[in-house]
Each structure stands twice: as structure tokens, then as C-alpha cells.
Amino acid sequence: MDLDTVRTFVAVADAGQFQEAAAELAVTQQAVSKRVAALERTLGVRLFARTPRGAELTIDGQAFLPHARELLRVSERAVSSVRTGSRPLRVDIIASRGAASGLMRGFHRTYPEVDLDVVMLFDIETAVAAIRSGAIDASFRAVAVPGRPLPEDIESVRVLDEPLQLLTGPAHALAGARSVTVAELVGHRIWMPGIVPGTEWAAYYDDLVAEFGLTIEATGPNFGSDALLDTVADTPALATFMGGQTRLVWPTGHGLRLIPVTDPTPVYPHSLLWHRDNPHPALGTLRTHLAATTAGHDAAGTWTPDWVLPR
Secondary structure: OOHHHHHHHHHHHHHOOHHHHHHHHOOOHHHHHHHHHHHHHHHOOOOEEEEOOEEEEOHHHHHHHHHHHHHHHHHHHHHHHHOOOOOOEEEEOOOOOOHHHHHHHHHHHHOOOOOEEEEOOOOHHHHHHHHHHOOOOEEEEOOOOOOOOOOOOEEEEEEEEEEEEEEEOOOOOOOOOOOEEOHHHOOOEEEOOOOOOOOHHHHHHHHHHHHHOOEEEOOOOOOOHHHHHHHHHHOOOEEEEEEOOOOOOOOHHHOOEEEEEEOOEEEEEEEEEEEOOOOOHHHHHHHHHHHHHOOOOOOOOEEOOOOOOOO
16 A cells, blocks of 8 residues: 555545645645545545535545554654664674673763664674674674675774783782783683684684783683683682773682783774764764774784784
């Protein structure tokens, strides 16, 4: 059913005259007559009776009118659900406790009027596919892994370099240090069961190992951050890397230590990805907010892999 004919029918019913309905719709009276006639042919009934006073609804017209109004309301709701700016901004933050989550919480505090949908996708290929399909508007990722450049229609901007810190239990050999150099980590076992081959974070830590001769183990099942903290706290031979903006809570009895890493400081690069043709107005607001509130990158004394995009 043509919604223009339904909209014209409702306009005539409300105005009581074809001429007034034509003026309201900004079309000719002839166009109104043609639309109403087309709708009557579709329904197989007469909707109006012409009288000296104008156009009066027939019994069939009276029966159809409430349904016609509902059709128009449903149509408007359908359009509104996808109209640019009326739906929530959908952003992938990878994990709920990571730096990207903190960035989005800061954005939400500054712009509480912006509706947000936060999702957590696993790898960069999934995120890029979701951006290109319109399933999400943006994603926080480290880009771009060698051999897997971003598609030409995907834009990115570096928004945060997150320093890595060493997390140890109280009995670890480095637990008392105020800071440690990367060279001092050589020979120590760094346990990170969350590293998954093929991901951008696996590529990052592979390069970190190759650059500085570190020992990073990803063995064993990944039972999550709570189990990781328990194991590190109870095992003097193990330590792990933790992002400086990762938000974790652990029991005070664990005696865990967070130790800055220096000379150089490895930083994990977070970039925002989006489709270049995405018109959502809140996406521009998010980009402006991140540009104004996040620190610069490639600071002196820091390290990132060569493949990380500099912009």
C-alpha cells in the first residue's frame, strides 16, 4: 500500500475538503483526487462521498481511518529508528575494564544527552566488518598489523598511548622496585593467558618480545582477570603486563604491586576506527572529545611496533 495515498486520505478526512488537503500537502487538488482514487481502487471501496459541504467519509472510510492513522504512526516510528542522530551511537570497546571503556565513560559524563550502545567485539576483522556493514559506528583498536592494512573506506585516528606496567605478587624478585627497565625484565616469566594468536594484541606482544628479548607466556586457559590476579599473587616466579588505564579491583591481602616500566616505556596504541561515510552526528562529537581530552602519542622514551599507524 502506497503510504502517500494513505497520508493524502487522512489529510482529506481531517480537512473535509480536497482543496484544503491539497494546500496542506503542497500538491494540486488534481493530485489529491488521483491519490484518493488510487487508494479506493486498492481497497475496492469508496472512501469519500462528495457533498456541497466538501468530502464526507463513507462508512468504509470511517472504518479505515483509524487504521490509516496507525499506518502513518508505524511508518514514522520505522523511519525514526534509523534516522541519522535519532538512534544510539554504537561503539566497540573490546573489553569492559580496558582503556577504551574509560574513554567512553568520560565521553558519556561530558555528553550525557548522547545515547550510546556499547558492544565488545573480539578481533579487528570482526570490528572492521561491523563498521562497514553499519552494525557499529566506531571501534577502538590497535592498527594496523603488518599484512592487514585497513580498507580504504575505514578511517582511523590515534587517540591514546597506554603505558604498560608490570604487575607482580609480593614475593616476586622485582616486587620492591619503584620502576624497572625493559632490560631488567629479560629472563623473568611474564604470563599473559589472554593473548590469542592472530589478534592485534598478539602482534603487539610478539614485536615486544622480538625487540627486547622478553619471555611472554600465553599458556593455560584464560579464566579472566580475577584468576590472573590470584595466580600472580601466589606465584613468585610469574608477573604480567597491565595497561596503565586498565581498571581492576583486587583484595588487599593479595599484596600485588604495579611497577612502571621505563627505558623505554612500552605503550599500547589505541586508535578510533570509523567508516568515512558515516553521517551519525554523535560520531563527530566523539572524535572532537577524544582529540581534546586524550594525550599525544609517540612521546620521547616510549616504544610501539613499527607497524602502528602514526596518525
